[in-house]
Amino acid sequence: MRVPAGFAAGVCLLVALVQPVQAQEDALQISFSLPEIKTGQYQRPYTAVWIETSRGKAVKTLAVWHGDKKWLKDLRRWWRKTGRYQEGDIDGATGATRGPGDYQLVWDGTDSKGNAVAPGEYQLVLEASREHGSRSLMKQKFTLPDSSTHYRVKAGKELGAVDVIQP
Amino acid sequence: MLKSTLKSWSRKAALATAMVLGVSSLAQAHPMWLLPHEYNLSGEKPEWITVDASASHTIFSPDKALGLDRISIFTPEGGKQRLGSYFKGHRRSVFDLEIDQPGTWKMELKRPTVYFTFYTNKRGAKKRIFADKQEAQAQLPKGAEDVVTKQFNVSTVAYITWQAPDEKVLELTGKGLEIAGPTHPSDVVAGDEVNFQFFVDGQPAKDVEIELTPHNTKYRNDRMMQKLKTDSEGMLSFTPEIVGPWYLTAKVDHKRQSERADSESSLLYMTFDAQLP
Numbered sequence: 306m307r308v309p310a311g312f313a314a315g316v317c318l319l320v321a322l323v324q325p326v327q328a329q330e331d332a333l334q335i336s337f338s339l340p341e342i343k344t345g346q347y348q349r350p351y352t353a354v355w356i357e358t359s360r361g362k363a364v365k366t367l368a369v370w371h372g373d374k375k376w377l378k379d380l381r382r383w384w385r386k387t388g389r390y391q392e393g394d395i396d397g398a399t400g401a402t403r404g405p406g407d408y409q410l411v412w413d414g415t416d417s418k419g420n421a422v423a424p425g426e427y428q429l430v431l432e433a434s435r436e437h438g439s440r441s442l443m444k445q446k447f448t449l450p451d452s453s454t455h456y457r458v459k460a461g462k463e464l465g466a467v468d469v470i471q472p
Numbered sequence: 473m474l475k476s477t478l479k480s481w482s483r484k485a486a487l488a489t490a491m492v493l494g495v496s497s498l499a500q501a502h503p504m505w506l507l508p509h510e511y512n513l514s515g516e517k518p519e520w521i522t523v524d525a526s527a528s529h530t531i532f533s534p535d536k537a538l539g540l541d542r543i544s545i546f547t548p549e550g551g552k553q554r555l556g557s558y559f560k561g562h563r564r565s566v567f568d569l570e571i572d573q574p575g576t577w578k579m580e581l582k583r584p585t586v587y588f589t590f591y592t593n594k595r596g597a598k599k600r601i602f603a604d605k606q607e608a609q610a611q612l613p614k615g616a617e618d619v620v621t622k623q624f625n626v627s628t629v630a631y632i633t634w635q636a637p638d639e640k641v642l643e644l645t646g647k648g649l650e651i652a653g654p655t656h657p658s659d660v661v662a663g664d665e666v667n668f669q670f671f672v673d674g675q676p677a678k679d680v681e682i683e684l685t686p687h688n689t690k691y692r693n694d695r696m697m698q699k700l701k702t703d704s705e706g707m708l709s710f711t712p713e714i715v716g717p718w719y720l721t722a723k724v725d726h727k728r729q730s731e732r733a734d735s736e737s738s739l740l741y742m743t744f745d746a747q748l749p
Contacts, residue, residue, distance in 0.1 A: 374516050375517075
């Protein structure tokens with residue numbers, strides 16, 4: 306869903322905090338949440354956030370939060386598109402699983418090797434998979450470069466609503 | 473002693489195959505399958521997978537257990553792995569396999585070549601015996617007509633991938649009916665077009681008869697089986713819309729005969745997993 310940037314600024318604190326800086330540094334600002342789920346068997350979800358071309362080729366992993374790699378394949382799309390190839394350096398994006406809360410990520414417009422990508426159509430993909438729980442997969446297409454753009458993706462079972470901003 | 477044991481073994485095998493194969497048509501044959509419960513692994517350490525082996529028309533509900541003594545397990549590095557012990561019940565066989573090399577593994581169960589001789593007896597009934605052309609000479613009753621001997625080469629395959637998929641086990645041997653990319657069998661995704669190319673003796677094989685069936689046929693009214701054929705380049709193109717394991721059968725009639733048969737057909741069965749998008 307595309308909403309007017311002005312409206313976006315009103316609802317999203319992130320916009321107010323972020324300085325309108327040069328193009329690539331913060332080509333894409335992503336804020337999302339992992340919802341609190343009331344269950345006796347809560348395990349933190351495996352979560353991945355990454356960029357793909359509009360045709361579904363992985364460009365760069367922004368975050369992958371996981372435990373034992375035996376279950377990394379349960380991030381089915383991320384594993385298939387990029388995880389299994391161990392492309393580029395994703396140490397900076399890798400971390401332990403995280404609990405319910407709000408999270409912010411930024412994409413600087415580069416690929417897994419750190420090179421700036423060509424202008425064009427891309428998509429942001431978020432995937433979360435939880436033991437004893439469900440899997441959520443979200444996608445948002447966007448154009449690079451673009452400005453004053455705000456997309457909002459509806460919440461799913463394992464991922465809260467996502468705000469995507471191109472300042 | 474050895475000879476007689478071998479003979480009785482091959483006779484048993486032929487009988488078992490006959491039971492599995494039923495009669496000549498692909499539609500009526502009991503399709504044999506290997507059903508891994510994991511197709512893609514991501515761990516850092518070697519991991520065990522478990523596989524069911526059975527022959528049935530209800531995909532994938534076990535019906536007739538398969539002997540696995542002849543199973544071949546091809547490793548990504550180009551070697552072969554021995555299968556340890558396995559369980560053979562009445563309705564299915566089960567084995568576990570440690571996947572200890574990254575890449576794509578292939579498991580293949582090949583039947584011994586089967587010969588059927590079909591004939592019409594003097595009362596006009598259609599009959600068949602498990603015999604090649606030469607063996608049939610001695611076994612056919614007097615007055616048998618429309619005698620034709622058919623040879624069948626039957627095998628069933630499945631692929632498993634740990635970490636990234638690779639191509640070693642997909643290299644063509646140049647013998648018989650084979651399947652190759654461009655779509656990697658560990659890379660099938662529901663909703664995405666799949667392209668498999670079929671080869672006979674190393675050459676692209678057109679008009680291979682294909683049947684595709686998604687799992688769980690017993691839980692729906694419509695079998696949802698698609699009948700397709702390969703094109704002039706031997707290519708099969710389809711889009712699996714259902715997530716989960718699928719069963720592919722491929723049949724080709726070779727244009728050749730031998731001293732033992734008037735015709736020869738190959739059947740290749742494959743189980744693959746259509747992954748969540």
